Amino acid sequence: MVDTKQRILDTAERLFAEQGYDATSLRHIIAEAGVNLAAVHYHFGGKDEVLAQVVLRKVGPVNEARLARLDEAERDFGGKPPVEAILRAFLMPTAEAADKSPEFVKLMGRVVAEGLIENLALTHFQPMTDRFIGALARSLPELSRNELGWRIYFMFGAMSRALHGIPQTWLTGEAGDVRERLERLVVFLSGGFRAAASAPAAGETAAQTQTANHKVHR
Amino acid sequence: MVDTKQRILDTAERLFAEQGYDATSLRHIIAEAGVNLAAVHYHFGGKDEVLAQVVLRKVGPVNEARLARLDEAERDFGGKPPVEAILRAFLMPTAEAADKSPEFVKLMGRVVAEGLIENLALTHFQPMTDRFIGALARSLPELSRNELGWRIYFMFGAMSRALHGIPQTWLTGEAGDVRERLERLVVFLSGGFRAAASAPAAGETAAQTQTANHKVHR
């Protein structure tokens, strides 16, 4: 079969999104794809690489759209777009990809949440993330690089919650669609990124910082 | 063995924290604990229940400390403490628990990130979370209940990143200790929770207002 590889990827993508990575066995994938078990190891070497390639072929175009929207934002705002515009450039291409492939967001949410592709992130995402870090750093010059890095790291955690539509109705009410969830996220993150920098030395008491930030209440 | 059950829990706690839930086999646990495999199923019924009990016996005291600190904050601030104080009441007992049991934070970070205890959360955490939701709602009356719920949900995602000390040095620099990471998180979250719900904060441009209020129809 010439397209054994594609059939495996397509089926794996769907099943990973529906059931999660661990819960999806290779045997389930090959049964639905109509291929042999050993073919998976021939083409991919292992289950983890199947996931990697499923993610990469999906997220590649998304990352390009992210960069295009960042370019656009920097053009519109004279090289220094506000935080909201940068965050939207990063997050909204995900929603657009979801329109074409509804399972994509669930998959990405799972992948980010379960920390399955930390290594992939380093090799394939860093050129893209570096540009966004630079844009955020210019937009928020009062933040140290470490502070900014942590806030971006926090953002990934929050983003995973916005992406995978696990219904937590007791907490959030009806889930709504991806775009609405990401819109809420942008507002939330903008406030977070704009918060005055905190650089407490290790060992400093929380009480000091508490009184320092106390008056910010609106 | 006198306390086979405790030995299993102690060993499982350590190994889950070090390697994660999926990567830790029951056979590894029983080998280090010096007990028989079937004893695990006799006492716990299955691997998932081992994790549940490991988490519950650890997080019970933490939740009590959370409520105690919330009581204290409400006393200090006349029933309506600022967001920072509420968030600190929720987050800082984790750091205190980490002082006694350094592996605990790693475990909790993994558990939250991997979504392993969504069901546990409902049955055992909700009384505690309900009190915090109420406190946040009083402190942020301009937010709808859904909006607040989503922000709390985002918070859980960000919290998981602050807890498990996976070194992302390319992004955050040196990891620092738990207390420092949680302190950064409190500042970040405070800004996020305070962000205006549907209208952008003062000082933002018309372009963002347009985008922020833009409702997308499918």
Place this chain on the structure above:
DNA sequence: GTCTATACTGAGATAGAC
């Protein structure tokens, strides 16, 4: 009530024939 020994099913991985 507790624990041991053993077996069962399904997982990912691999060697070698074709």
Place this chain on the structure above:
DNA sequence: GTCTATCTCAGTATAGAC
């Protein structure tokens, strides 16, 4: 490139010893 057969290891189930 593909497939059969097989390997190791996972979680689980059960019968029976004490």
